[in-house]
Amino acid sequence: MKLVKKDFTKDGAGWLKLIPEVPEDMWHAYNLIAAGDTLTTTTTRKVKSESSTGSVDTKKVRTNLTLKIIEVDFDTSVGVMRVSGRNIKENRFVKLGAHHTLELELHRQFMVEKECWDTVDLDRISQACDPAQCADLAAVVLQEGLARICLITSSMTLTKATIEVSIPRKRQGLGSQFEKARLRFFDQVYEAISREIDFAVVQCVLLASPGFTKDEFFEHFQKRAVQAEDKALLASKNKFVLVSVSSGHKDAIREVLADPAVAARLADTKAAREVRAISDFYKMLDDDPDRAYYGYNHVARANEAQAIKTLMVTDSLFRAADIPTRRRYIALVEAAQDNGATIRIFSALHVSGERLAALSGIAALLRYPMPEIADVDDGEDSSDDEVDGARGGRAGGGAGAEAARGGGPDAAAAD
Numbered sequence: 001m002k003l004v005k006k007d008f009t010k011d012g013a014g015w016l017k018l019i020p021e022v023p024e025d026m027w028h029a030y031n032l033i034a035a036g037d038t039l040t041t042t043t044t045r046k047v048k049s050e051s052s053t054g055s056v057d058t059k060k061v062r063t064n065l066t067l068k069i070i071e072v073d074f075d076t077s078v079g080v081m082r083v084s085g086r087n088i089k090e091n092r093f094v095k096l097g098a099h100h101t102l103e104l105e106l107h108r109q110f111m112v113e114k115e116c117w118d119t120v121d122l123d124r125i126s127q128a129c130d131p132a133q134c135a136d137l138a139a140v141v142l143q144e145g146l147a148r149i150c151l152i153t154s155s156m157t158l159t160k161a162t163i164e165v166s167i168p169r170k171r172q173g174l175g176s177q178f179e180k181a182r183l184r185f186f187d188q189v190y191e192a193i194s195r196e197i198d199f200a201v202v203q204c205v206l207l208a209s210p211g212f213t214k215d216e217f218f219e220h221f222q223k224r225a226v227q228a229e230d231k232a233l234l235a236s237k238n239k240f241v242l243v244s245v246s247s248g249h250k251d252a253i254r255e256v257l258a259d260p261a262v263a264a265r266l267a268d269t270k271a272a273r274e275v276r277a278i279s280d281f282y283k284m285l286d287d288d289p290d291r292a293y294y295g296y297n298h299v300a301r302a303n304e305a306q307a308i309k310t311l312m313v314t315d316s317l318f319r320a321a322d323i324p325t326r327r328r329y330i331a332l333v334e335a336a337q338d339n340g341a342t343i344r345i346f347s348a349l350h351v352s353g354e355r356l357a358a359l360s361g362i363a364a365l366l367r368y369p370m371p372e373i374a375d376v377d378d379g380e381d382s383s384d385d386e387v388d389g390a391r392g393g394r395a396g397g398g399a400g401a402e403a404a405r406g407g408g409p410d411a412a413a414a415d
Helices: 024-032 119-129 175-196 213-227 231-235 252-257 260-266 270-287 296-304 315-319 323-338 351-357 371-375 384-396 398-405 408-414
Strands: 002-007 014-019 038-050 056-075 080-087 099-103 110-114 137-143 146-152 157-164 204-209 240-244 292-294 308-314 342-346 362-366
Touching (some): 002 119, 024 080, 119 323, 137 175, 175 213, 204 252, 213 231, 296 362, 315 351
Antiparallel strands (some): 002 014, 014 110, 137 146, 308 362
């Protein structure tokens, strides 16, 4: 997503202009735009005109519309986002107050105005406009004298650095020149990795090359990290997966990702972490139910005691049409974050998010048991089957929680 311009402050009113560039941006837009916001963009409209002879002609015209949003819809099957609302600015082709539904288009600018830009909005903009923040997979593809450092998201591969060094052929009498040039090449690749890859975000680095170049570079990489006393890089060496490919060009990344042997090592991505987090919650219901709570009131009470270790929330709660409801969940997330909790925001379209939504959409793992919270009346609406199962797990352990889980391993596969 390209951020064109913005004029707002946190928790204040204002606007921003964005251009969606890839299909994934439509999902970000869906989570950003809500009922009550104002949207301005260009759209097509059928216009009828009558000639002096009485004949009626219908044609499509492109016009600029400003809508007060009533409803937002996202079609997951085709990745299309539709916005419905009423026109609030005079327009040659659309009457003031007329209802209109439009689709956001790739590569076409839109402007969103809100009365309040909250923390969740700012995080969503940051993720959408800086894909590196959500790219938890990286790839280093190299061959003699050529290397590319890439970050991989669910919809794109971003080339962050390209390193090219002329390396002479290893011939008798020129061995020292070859080794010096190769060492210079490896050093530049090392520096690019340390500069472009954030190991706090990236969970796996695919190191791929033909032959033994990858192995020789990885040995050099570890030596350089020891010499530089770079603890972050040394601590991340287990994140590297060495893979053989046919070439050192960018296209080799597809070859790597298609390798079934690599797939198992890519489990520590965002979707997989969400699956593990919700599975950990249900396991806690079995093992120590006084440290696992769901529903707004239960979770809010735990947060008051600064007891939350991990807070899990579905993104659908931040799209609530009722503004006070949306704001109370945002306030709870901000407070838990201030208290040191790890925040996991689940996509409502993933299986893990669906399971969390069945438990009111919010749940927490606690640092220590708080049995007194169980007596609080939560009053949250949830799926009866799932909630009854979870409550059974709290009261009596294994059977109830197992019923609530609904087949954990399949969830990971579905995500």
